[in-house]
Amino acid sequence: MDRSNKPASIGVAASLPQPTVTVHENRIDASLPTGESVTVYLYGATVTSWKLATGEEQLFVSEKAHLDGSKPIRGGIPVVFPVFGPPPKNHATSSLPQHGFARNSYWEFLGKSSSESLGNDTRKGDDSVVLDFGLSSAMLSEQFRKAWSYDFGLVYSVTLFKDSLRTSLRVQNQGNQPFEFQFLMHTYLRIKDILSIRIKNLQSKTYVDKTESYAVKTDSSPAVVIMRETDSVYQSLDPNVPIIVASSEDDNPIFSIFREGLDDLTIWNPWVEKAKGMSDFGDDEYRQMVCVEPGSVSCWQTLDAEDAWESGQTIRSGH
Numbered sequence: 001m002d003r004s005n006k007p008a009s010i011g012v013a014a015s016l017p018q019p020t021v022t023v024h025e026n027r028i029d030a031s032l033p034t035g036e037s038v039t040v041y042l043y044g045a046t047v048t049s050w051k052l053a054t055g056e057e058q059l060f061v062s063e064k065a066h067l068d069g070s071k072p073i074r075g076g077i078p079v080v081f082p083v084f085g086p087p088p089k090n091h092a093t094s095s096l097p098q099h100g101f102a103r104n105s106y107w108e109f110l111g112k113s114s115s116e117s118l119g120n121d122t123r124k125g126d127d128s129v130v131l132d133f134g135l136s137s138a139m140l141s142e143q144f145r146k147a148w149s150y151d152f153g154l155v156y157s158v159t160l161f162k163d164s165l166r167t168s169l170r171v172q173n174q175g176n177q178p179f180e181f182q183f184l185m186h187t188y189l190r191i192k193d194i195l196s197i198r199i200k201n202l203q204s205k206t207y208v209d210k211t212e213s214y215a216v217k218t219d220s221s222p223a224v225v226i227m228r229e230t231d232s233v234y235q236s237l238d239p240n241v242p243i244i245v246a247s248s249e250d251d252n253p254i255f256s257i258f259r260e261g262l263d264d265l266t267i268w269n270p271w272v273e274k275a276k277g278m279s280d281f282g283d284d285e286y287r288q289m290v291c292v293e294p295g296s297v298s299c300w301q302t303l304d305a306e307d308a309w310e311s312g313q314t315i316r317s318g319h
C-alpha cells in the first residue's frame with residue numbers, strides 16, 4: 001500500500017516529460033528529462049560524451065581527437081571489431097587495421113527505443129533512452145569489404161540511465177559460412193588524476209602484459225595501481241564480478257563496470273613517452289584517463305551461418 005500523500009501516477013504517462021533525441025548530420029545527442037546526456041558519433045558509433053545531471057563528464061576524449069572521420073576517435077567508447085590489436089598473420093582478419101573496422105566506419109542510426117528493463121511499466125518512460133546503431137557488410141568501404149568479406153550485421157545499442165550507461169552489441173552472421181571475430185569496448189573513463197585511482201577485483205587474475213613482450217603474469221596486490229605505461233589484457237574473469245575504479249584516498253567507487261558475456265578486460269594507459277608519440281593525444285592527458293575495456297579478445301568467437309551473439313557492459317558512476 002502506498003502510504004505517501006503523493007497522488008498515484010498510474011494513468012498519467014502521457015504527461016510525463018520524455019527523453020529528448022536530436023539527430024545531427026554526424027552525431028546523435030540524447031538527454032533525460034532529469035538532465036543526464038549522451039552523444040554518439042555515427043563515425044564508429046563512438047560514444048563521445050556521457051554526462052550526469054550535474055553536467056559532470058564521465059568519459060575522456062582527447063582535445064586533439066579527430067572528430068571528422070579522418071581517424072578513429074581518440075576517446076569515448078570506440079568499438080573494436082572484428083579483431084583486437086594488430087591482426088595476426090594467416091588469419092581472416094590479417095589485412096585489417098589494428099582494432100578492425102568498426103571504429104572507423106560510418107554506422108547508421110536505427111532510432112530510439114525504450115529500455116527492455118522497463119517492461120510494460122510506462123510510468124517509468126522518462127528513466128532511460130536506448131539509441132540503436134547498425135553496421136552491415138554492405139555499408140563497409142570497399143577496402144574493408146575486400147579485407148574481410150563475410151556477410152554480417154551489427155546492432156550496437158547505447159542506453160542512457162540516470163546513473164549509468166549501457167553499451168551492448170549484437171553480432172549476426174548473415175552469410176552461409178562461419179566467421180571468427182573478437183570484440184571489445186575501448187572505454188576511456190575520465191578521472192581526476194591517474195595517481196588517485198586504483199582498480200579492484202583483479203587480484204591474482206592472469207593477464208598478458210603487452211608492455212613486456214606479452215609476458216603472462218599474475219599480481220597478488222589487492223588493487224591495480226597505475227604508475228607507468230600499462231597495457232594489460234586480463235583473461236577469463238568471472239562475468240558476475242564487477243570491475244571497480246575506486247578512489248585511492250577513501251576507496252569510494254568512482255565507476256563500477258558490469259559485464260555481460262565479456263570475460264576479458266584490458267587496462268590501458270599510455271603514460272608519458274607513449275602519450276608524446278601519439279599525434280591525437282595531449283602530452284599530459286594520460287593523467288585524466290584510464291581505459292577499462294571489457295571484451296572477448298583472448299581467443300576467437302566463432303559464429304555459425306545465421307547465428308547471433310550478444311554481449312554488453314554497464315558502467316555505473318559512483319556507488
Ligand SMILES: O=P(O)(O)OC[C@H]1O[C@@H](O)[C@H](O)[C@@H](O)[C@@H]1O
Pocket residue numbers: 072085098099186210231232266268293
Ligand atoms: O592507438 P590505438 O590503435 O587506438 O590503440 C590504443 C591501445 O588500445 C589498447 O586496447 C591496446 O591494448 C593497446 O595496445 C593500444 O596501444
